[in-house]
């Protein structure tokens with residue numbers, strides 16, 4: 033692993049906390065909670081991580097998270113992720129969770145948000161690792177279910193920064209959630225949505241125009257629509273791209289055909305993220321490394337992506353200025369000359 037990547041100060045903007053459940057922890061929590069899994073052991077579970085598309089992954093992902101029952105379970109999962117992130121020089125992280133995947137199993141929202149939030153707060157105090165929490169609606173469920181979830185989250189409003197939209201993209205367009213997003217906007221939530229992962233470029237247009245999101249999660253399908261690319265570049269709409277996820281879910285067949293550099297050189301604010309690192313073969317460093325080794329990205333290009341993440345994050349302007357200076361200074365010390 034390159035020292036440049038290891039030591040680069042990083043910001044993560046697209047991370048599903050339930051996607052950080054490593055097989056060892058799935059089994060440890062299953063034992064703790066007296067749950068019998070469909071898989072005999074960790075090896076059998078890992079063998080199921082051979083995905084052919086998004087849906088085949090989601091089927092395993094929703095099964096894995098059934099071991100999460102208590103506030104302590106959510107704390108332990110989140111803390112394990114934060115320890116890894118801290119070790120990889122992640123300075124700030126913006127985390128998704130899927131409330132409906134837990135409340136539909138009878139787990140109280142207070143246990144979910146309480147456990148995640150306690151770990152985030154401990155990381156802030158212990159390491160100065162800052163964070164934001166994003167509540168993500170499952171788009172394969174109904175508008176009514178999303179509205180109920182928004183309503184149930186009211187007591188936790190101060191712990192949540194934004195809302196997102198994830199799960200099965202095809203057949204569940206942004207238009208299904210226009211009213212929910214309008215209501216969340218009224219309540220002051222910041223807005224993001226997964227779009228253009230497996231779905232068409234039109235879903236990216238719709239997420240921007242109908243849902244009024246400020247960031248697009250994935251968005252790699254934009255490469256197929258020249259006008260959309262021009263718009264994303266002109267409006268500096270950030271894309272939270274997840275290279276290893278795209279490879280594992282066969283959005284691209286080889287890392288060599290990943291559109292990341294095309295998008296970067298067209299002037300888009302592309303960022304590097306890990307999505308569901310326990311399932312896709314790596315955390316932040318591994319994603320930067322995949323771009324370096326599989327696509328030939330230079331240290332200068334990787335540095336620009338890291339700076340883009342600072343630009344796209346939800347820290348205050350003052351905090352962003354501090355982080356930007358740190359990342360730029362890191363690049364300069366490595367001999368990289370930035371254009372501006």
Ligand SMILES: Nc1ncnc2[nH]cnc12
Pocket residue numbers: 048051086093198199200226229277307308
């Ligand atoms: N990559 C992904 N796309 C859509 N929904 C998800 N939920 C967790 N990971 C996801």
Ligand SMILES: [Zn+2]
Pocket residue numbers: 046048198226249307
């Ligand atoms: Zn995602």
